[in-house]
């Protein structure tokens with residue numbers, strides 16, 4: 123292969139990679155996907171899970187109750203209040219307009235049991 127051909131191939135590759143990067147950056151923000159599980163730890167009921175959201179779109183919460191009793195799943199700052207049955211798995215989608223953008227942390231708690239340990243959703247950059 124001639125040297126000039128090699129430069130041509132390299133230039134084409136650079137252009138392709140640049141275009142790929144531009145397309146990737148301009149893709150719409152991926153929907154957030156967080157998981158939570160009601161578990162028992164050292165005798166305490168705990169909502170385990172959490173993560174970080176970026177307030178660019180709706181948030182999807184995958185919630186599972188692994189315990190033998192009903193547990194609540196509530197986030198006041200996202201207008202979420204559900205009761206999850208034993209063994210039940212629920213997917214809750216929170217539209218962006220239901221999310222309080224003033225807070226830097228969202229408390230995820232059980233509205234049925236005050237002692238049930240809460241989880242936290244953090245907001246990126248806050």
Ligand SMILES: [Cu+2]
Pocket residue numbers: 167192193194232233234235238
């Ligand atoms: Cu509970």
